[in-house]
Amino acid sequence: MTLDAQGTNATDRAGLNGQAPRCDHIDQFSAVEYGPPECKECLALGRTWTRLLVCLTCGWVACSDNSQGGHARAHYQETDHPVVTTLETRSTWRWCYVHRRTV
Template identity: 85%
Template sequence: MTLDAQGTNATGRAGLNGQTPRCDHIDRFSTVKPGPPECKECLALGQTWVRLLVCLTCGWVACSDDSRGGHARAHYRETDHPVVATLEPNSTWRWCYVHRRTV
């Protein structure tokens, strides 16, 4: 067992390579039903989006950071819902806003 600076078990928090703390946010979710495949904020502003993301906490769908609006990140800032997934078919990509990395 490896201990961190506070004397707690760091091995249990480690990622696969042992370097990055494991993101426990992904363990908190049940299956959510995504909303309609559109960014309502972009539609209201007459904007288009590059990619859509779904909040894994509540199912809210919004545009990604590479879109003009970045409304998925705005949703995170308003709600503290930490993890999103892409709506692209067959993708397992997930992003944790808290850890600022894929999970």
């Protein structure tokens, strides 16, 4: 058995083939209705965005860190809603701000 820094069994949380431990945050949300495909903060400031992300906890849509505003991260910092996805069609990409990695 392999223990982590907190003394819990790290083997139980491990992913397949030595992948990073599973992110439990992805199990915490149900289906949410996404907001309109725009970053309201950028629109108010007259800015454009490079990529839009949607909060999987509440459906809030905001610009990514690649954009001038980085409003999706600001939403996480204000709300502690941990996981976002992209609005791109058929994408399975998700980012967990808590673990700072894709999940």
